[in-house]
Amino acid sequence: MAEGNQGRTLERALDVIESVSSSTDPLTLTQISKATGLHIATTKRILGTLEKRDYLKMSPTGYTLGPQVLPHAHAFQLQDRLALISPPILREVASISSLTSSVFVPSGDQRVLISRIEAPNALGYEFPIGQLLSLTLGGGKVLLAFMDQEKRDEIVNNYEPFHLADGEIQTAETLRQDLANIHETDYFVSSSERSRGTVSLTAPIRNGHDEVIATISIAGHDGLINESAILEHQSLVLQAARRISTQML
Template sequence: MATPSSPMRSVDRAFDVLSVLEDARHPLRLSEIARRSELHVATAQRILNVLLDRGYAVREEPGYVAGPASVATAHAFLVNNRLSQVALPVLQELAATTGMTSTLYVRVGLSRVLIARVEGLNPLRYQLPIGEKLPLHLGAGKSLAAWLPEEELDAYVDSVAPFTRISGERVSAEDLRGELQRVKDDGHAVSLSERVLDVTAISAAVRRGDEVLGALSVAGPSGDLPTADHPRVITEVRRAAGAIAARCP
């Protein structure tokens, strides 16, 4: 959130409000937007008025939601982003080879955002839309979280743990740190019923040198991805992640 000493505090505050709208799953009242963005109600209202004028927010009873200008901004990113462009044929091949839905995520702050997806022969019972924001400590997010700088990783782990996965498994901060270290050491993550019940995901970071460009994942019903198939799929996912990294300038 913006700090009073920031010379760009007006811009920071506007992005704070926009981020609140991005994360909302239903219309938010002005008071709730102000609370979540840690702003005075009058300040939040002034920012919302600008966002309304620019199309980045719209009124939707009983409050406000993100506006259509956000879609145009996302489209501009997708058509100009080299990573998503070079990844698409690799995702198509990976989906065909594994039969699973293949996806590509990038890290935005302490979340991951879906920027590309190709459905497999064994489709999931749900569809994640492009632009969906998801946590780093579940599923493919672990392939991004594992490479966070140490201080940032420690702060993030302490902020989310302990937590309970959808399977009912309770995860402590110590458990999560150990798991993320194994993900980093192994070069991949296997996730079983972590965010969605009876769904297995296998992911790997897309890395160019020390830079983490994103995370590549395949996911499908756990019954279609038995443990015996994990080594083969892990190999395919890591190969695909390397191919994407090699194609990026």
């Protein structure tokens, strides 16, 4: 098989896996074909290979991820330096602030949770490791602010007005202003953007080349903390971000 065809086959297989993983319900052959833009026969062939290798499994209602994806997720936790060094620092931050602390990394036009320590007064929701969230809401804006300018402009320029959890409407212009403020302050405070009643403070984590590779955040309920109160932990979060960055050298 030619190298170009091998690359296209791999991309198509990854497209299929990503389409299935992004759904909370099993997907049928037809749904996966439409989601990926692949011909139904091509989709069926790829599904057969992925099912044979246990990356997908088939049920009467459609396809879901298979057990083979779990060893890869576990291997990431053991191999990724950021995932290895973050937990002790997050544990310390959560202990001092009594707020849930997390580390997210960018993944395409989203962010993925790679480490998290729940606070004693846990949030009303729990995220598993691997949870995907938007870059245009809450702490995701910190990753978006320091993203490659061309890709950032593409996301912001194509952004459609969106109703935040607090009822406010976020537009491309208000999003752009938040990103400008993040560049000035090096942190972002969010209140009831993605989830009503949730307040968070997020700071960037950098590598040895001063590139933003992740974020660290603290979050809690507005019944326990507000925007001004969470800013009392600003130095704690910024110091934690620097400690992680130093260990990434």
